[in-house]
Amino acid sequence: MIENSVIQGDSTVVLKSLPSASVDFVLTDPPYFVKYRDRLGRTIRNDRYPGTVLDAFKDVARILKPNRLCVSFYSWNHVGAFTSAWKEADLYPVGHIVFKKVYASSQRFLRYTHESAFLLAKGRPELPATPINDVLPWHYSGNRGHPTEKSVETLKPIIEAFTKAGDVILDPFAGSGSALVAAALLRRQYIGIELEGNYCDLARRRLAGVERHSRAHSKAKSP
Numbered sequence: 001m002i003e004n005s006v007i008q009g010d011s012t013v014v015l016k017s018l019p020s021a022s023v024d025f026v027l028t029d030p031p032y033f034v035k036y037r038d039r040l041g042r043t044i045r046n047d048r049y050p051g052t053v054l055d056a057f058k059d060v061a062r063i064l065k066p067n068r069l070c071v072s073f074y075s076w077n078h079v080g081a082f083t084s085a086w087k088e089a090d091l092y093p094v095g096h097i098v099f100k101k102v103y104a105s106s107q108r109f110l111r112y113t114h115e116s117a118f119l120l121a122k123g124r125p126e127l128p129a130t131p132i133n134d135v136l137p138w139h140y141s142g143n144r145g146h147p148t149e150k151s152v153e154t155l156k157p158i159i160e161a162f163t164k165a166g167d168v169i170l171d172p173f174a175g176s177g178s179a180l181v182a183a184a185l186l187r188r189q190y191i192g193i194e195l196e197g198n199y200c201d202l203a204r205r206r207l208a209g210v211e212r213h214s215r216a217h218s219k220a221k222s223p
Contacts, residue, residue: 003190004190004191005190005192006174006177006180006194006203006204006207007192007193008193008194008195008196008197009193009195010195011056011172011173011195012055012059015059015063015172015193018059018191019063020063021062021064021066022065022168023063023068023168023169024064024167025064025069025071025162025168026060026072026170027070027072027155027158027159027169027170027171027179027183028070028071028072028174028179029073029148030073030074031045031053031173032047032074032075032077032148033047033049033050033053033078033081034075034077036147036148038143038148040147043147044148045195045196046195054081054085057072057085057086057088057089058089060089060172061090061122064122064170065122066123067123067124067125067126068121069119069120069121069122069162070091070119070121070122071117071118071119071158071162072086072118072120073115073117073150074117074118076116082118086118086120090122091121091122092120092121093119093120093121094119094121094125095118095119095134096118097117097118097119097134097135097136097158098114098115098134098135098136099114099116099117099135099136099154100113100114100137100138101115101138114138115138117158128161128162131161136157137154138151138154139151139153141154141178145202149175149176150175151178152178152181152182155178155182156182156185156186159183159188160186165186166188166189167188168189168190169188169189169191170192171190171191171193172193173193173194174192174193174194174203176203176206177192177203177207180203181206181207181210184207184210184214190207
């Protein structure tokens, strides 16, 4: 295993090199397949149609240890493709999380003021001692590093609820590394996979900043 690393590559390929039953939790944000383009003209690779992208979840399930959980964001307009992929991977829903925004990210027939993620199980995970709410606040990242960047503060409560210090967290669609940064801040180990090299570099810089801060904090506490 290559803990505490960001690997550049196609997750459907890279995941096959990781050993079975080797990670404790998966938190990921796959493409939504909506041909997204932000106000700066930035786009996302593999965001045109589902194709084989969601086949990655077969290896996600294989790599997860028995009786563990996965949280995956998804797009409502392609929910059928997501749920089919999870079913084929033997990951079944045990919960649904809504993140409430204080603004509308877009509007057409409705004003879109939330994001959603499914809580998926492999086997029969233990129930958490203190379950978190299924509606959580959304913290806006500013999308400075990535056009659809999730904020660390949005993701930390999920990792904290379903893992413990030292656990290995996998994000096979890592983007700019927010889930990995959240894991590192909570003293979890992490493995990220990202297709685009510029986002891999950004994630590594962010994680190096966490490491520098942790070392400085530990040094300050030393007698």
